[in-house]
Amino acid sequence: MGSRIGLKDVALRAGVSVPTASRVLSGVQRNVDPELALRVRNACDELGYRVNAAARALRIQSTDSLALVVPAIANAYFAELVSAYSRRLDLQGKRLVTIDTGESPESEERQLGAMDRVLVDAVLVVPAAFERSGAAITELARSNRVVQVDRRARGVEAPSVRLDNAAGVRLLVEHLRARGRRSILMVDAQEDSSSSIERTAAFRALAGPDDRVLEMPNFTVASGTDAAKLLLANPGDTDAIICTADTVALGLLTALQHAGKRVPAEYAITSFDGTYISDTAAPGLTTLGSTAERMVEASLALLDDGSDDVVLKPELVVRGSSG
Amino acid sequence: MGSRIGLKDVALRAGVSVPTASRVLSGVQRNVDPELALRVRNACDELGYRVNAAARALRIQSTDSLALVVPAIANAYFAELVSAYSRRLDLQGKRLVTIDTGESPESEERQLGAMDRVLVDAVLVVPAAFERSGAAITELARSNRVVQVDRRARGVEAPSVRLDNAAGVRLLVEHLRARGRRSILMVDAQEDSSSSIERTAAFRALAGPDDRVLEMPNFTVASGTDAAKLLLANPGDTDAIICTADTVALGLLTALQHAGKRVPAEYAITSFDGTYISDTAAPGLTTLGSTAERMVEASLALLDDGSDDVVLKPELVVRGSSG
DNA sequence: TTTGGTTCGGAAATGGTTTTCCCGGCGGTG
DNA sequence: CACCGCCGGGAAAACCATTTCCGAACCAAA
CATH class of the missing domain: 3.40.50.2300 (Response regulator)
Incomplete structure (x- = not known):
């Protein structure tokens, strides 16, 4: 049974008791003689000891x-x-x-x-x-x-932490209307996600007769290029696009440009996620700012104090793609 | 201390012993009376019991x-x-x-x-x-x-599983030379990674007097756009580029296009990773094919049979960006 | 009645942490 | 000088939840 080295092996080699070795390594539950502590740490090094995650977690009832x-x-x-x-x-x-x-x-x-x-x-x-x-x-x-x-x-x-998707849609639609756009196309993925559902619902509630929704299979760049093909095959009066993901917007943008369309002159393109993609695309994508940091903060705080749902307010970041 | 429910609570409620409950739930180590098994399973449902990961792992000495x-x-x-x-x-x-x-x-x-x-x-x-x-x-x-x-x-x-980076560089350089390119720029990140080291070393070994290396701080899209600025500020005779990451190539490509340069007419662009980026960029990026699947297979096999290092041969995937 | 197989429960084992109890030494106090 | 309290350490055991080993009981067949 000498196969795996345990705390008792360390204690033995260091010439101390198991509790003392434990006190040195994990907690500062009580003061220990620095000289003993050093011996314990050396023994750990020499034996290549590492605490057993399962045993520790079982006793402590917590992993970090x-x-x-x-x-x-x-x-x-x-x-x-x-x-x-x-x-x-x-x-x-x-x-x-x-x-x-x-x-x-x-x-x-x-x-x-x-x-x-x-x-x-x-x-x-x-x-x-x-x-x-x-x-x-x-x-x-x-x-x-x-x-x-x-x-x-x-x-x-x-509990949940999420974006106020309806407000986000409203920000984008109002922005596009303020820029004089008349006919907006929302490109969404037909995934059964709550954010998609909320976004398309909010869009339909705000939409006029000239506005349309296009459902792609997923949120990939390829869906964006496919959406461009569908749009070019049936352009209608569309002069503005809201993509529900940066990846889709990127595919759409490059495919439209490749087809000789000018952005934002012919098509204003906006998007949702605010990832690095929106910043590095050419032209930059008008989008809702990234909420990652705020989501992280809110969800961790929520784990700590057990508060209720958090709904984050979106912010509009205007870049070149919307004129 | 009745806070968390354990297997003994289940056993108690089902009127069986702890070992029997364990046999029902985890293993098919032995047959148990179907009637008892049902009682155990019902007790689990009613109590909302879930096995304790730490305890199980401690005993089993394995997680999956x-x-x-x-x-x-x-x-x-x-x-x-x-x-x-x-x-x-x-x-x-x-x-x-x-x-x-x-x-x-x-x-x-x-x-x-x-x-x-x-x-x-x-x-x-x-x-x-x-x-x-x-x-x-x-x-x-x-x-x-x-x-x-x-x-x-x-x-x-x-042990390690990795790409034959020198062979990859050779494939790209030979491809570009075969297309008549005279002066190649390698855009790398100055990260201290083995793949970067191997790639630049292989490139320098193959490079002529007209070939250069540009070291960017990291492998982001932003590094690609910055590289484009540096290149345009000091164009030299460069007519071909090898990026050591698709992300960098994407930033470089879009920035060059935005500056009015034609790809591949003025600059042939090639890259290394073979991610979805190379497929969806416009034009598509000539790149080494993705080795993700092969790396996964090789590394898992290596874990099983404990064999030695694996070095994967790269494959060239030609797309529009190299003419 | 014995034998063999099957199923169940008590107890050990897994490895580290923590508690309990004890001891020896040390300093301060009366 | 005796006494008391404190402090750091050790031995032993409890504990965490689960799995597994082994003995016991039971039922059926011989």
Whole structure:
């Protein structure tokens, strides 16, 4: 049984007792002689000892890590959200473990169902779907602290932090109208996500007879280029576009430019996420500012004090793509 | 202390012993009376019981999860790598937990040092730096199974799976020369990563007097646009560019186009990663094909059979950006 | 009645932390 | 000088929740 080295091996080599070794390593529960502490630390080095995560967590009932479950890490919006959480938690000495559900409620259910194999103190989840994610998240929330981030799922009582999507749509529509645009096309993904639902609903409520909605299969750059083809095949009076994701806007922008269309002269393009894409596209994309930092702050605060839902106000960032 | 519900609560409610409840739930180690099994399962539902990850892992000495440590999840290349791992492991019923080190050796050291707070069976790591990552990874490898992916760190004995960068550079250079280009600029990031080192070394070995290297601070799209500014300020004879990342190539491409330059007529642009970016840019980027799937397969196989280093052969994917 | 197989429960094991109890030494006080 | 309290350390055991080993009981077949 000498295979794995445990704390008692360290204590033995350092010539101290197990409690003392523990006191040196983990807590400052009580003062220990600096000389003994040094011996313990040296013994650790020499033996290559590392504390057993499972044993420690079992006793302590706490790991210093959170899980973040996102639908698609390849989406720049979620990638930036992950980065923001990771940086923020790193400052606190905590770890973020990220899990990708591939925009698939089935995979999400598997991963959430197996979350009891991963050691975390709480789970931050961006639900893949509004309807189909509810059951798995509710189940998870029975035994874990759960916060819904960016999206919600139907019937889940876990608190949520999200953007005021209706206000965001209103900001973009009013901006485009103020610039004299008459016919707006909203390009959305037909994913069953709460944010998509809220955005299209808000848009339809504000839309006039000349405004349209185009549903693409997902939030990828390729969907943007496909949307451009569909638009060019059936241009109508459209002179302005609202994309519900920066990735889609990027594909749309480059495809329109490649087809010889001028942006913003012929088409004003706006978008939602405020990722680096909106900043580096040429021309820059008018978009709602990034809410990643605020979402991170709000959701972590919510985990601490257990307050209620948080709805963030969007801000408009005007760049060249809207004239 | 009745706060958290454990297996003994389930057993009590179901009127069976703890071992029997365990047999019903986790393993099919032995047959149990179907009637008892049903009682156990009902008790679980009613109590909302979920197995304790720490206790299970402590006893079993295994979780079905791997950790993947990447330098920057916001980089499309790593995001696609994460997705590929996640999909592949999902098929096997395993989980992937991803950790972002923000291209910072300090953060990497903290995160790797605290890896004993996360429950995983093995760690796949993309070292942030060639020189400065070695110590932390070596230390980690003393107590964990570790595989280096995509990059290596100096002096680490853990096996690695990586691209044959020299062959990749040769493919691109020969392709550009075959298209009649005379003066190639390599745009790299001055990060201390093994892949960057190998690529610039291979390029310098092949380079003629008209070829140059430009070192940008990092692998972001913004670095690409900055590189374009530097290039336009000092154009020399450059008629071809090799970027060591798709993100950089994207920024460079759009910035050059925005400045009125024609691609590929005036500048042929090629790149390395083969992410979705190379496919959706306009024109498409000539690049080395994505090796994500092969890296995933090779590294997982390596974990299974403990074989040696794997070096993947690159493939050239020709698109419009190189003429 | 014995034998063999099946199923269940008590107890050990997993590894680290924490508590309890004790001890020896040290300094201050009466 | 005796006494008291405090402080740092050690031995042993409890604890965390689960799995597994092993013995016991039971039922059916021989």
